[in-house]
């Protein structure tokens with residue numbers, strides 16, 4: 001699973017994603033959680049969930065799937081093709097590996113953001129506002145502006 005999806009799932013669980021910078025040479029290691037120095041090496045480098053194992057699936061099952069079971073079952077069913085729909089959607093989903101299930105849970109969250117306000121807050125924090133281009137700042141006309 002790629003980091004951006006791992007971060008999103010971490011936020012959905014209400015946990016802290018450790019965005020750390022390790023010291024190179026004489027600098028001091030720092031982390032978004034506030035840790036500094038050796039504790040970044042000791043704690044933060046091992047703290048982020050991988051979402052590739054059953055433990056991380058269990059956390060998501062408890063916080064995301066169980067709390068939204070009917071919507072989740074409908075989401076799984078809508079993603080199945082006609083042949084697969086002969087089976088029970090959740091039973092089929094349970095045959096996937098923990099990592100595949102975690103990927104599906106991530107897709108479910110992204111498709112149902114209204115259910116996850118913390119994730120919406122997190123995604124909004126990623127949007128950066130671009131400064132006006134130098135062309136506009138210098139007073140040049142944009143192509144759609146009429147000459148008078």
Ligand SMILES: [Zn+2]
Pocket residue numbers: 018019020031032033034035040043044
């Ligand atoms: Zn940390």
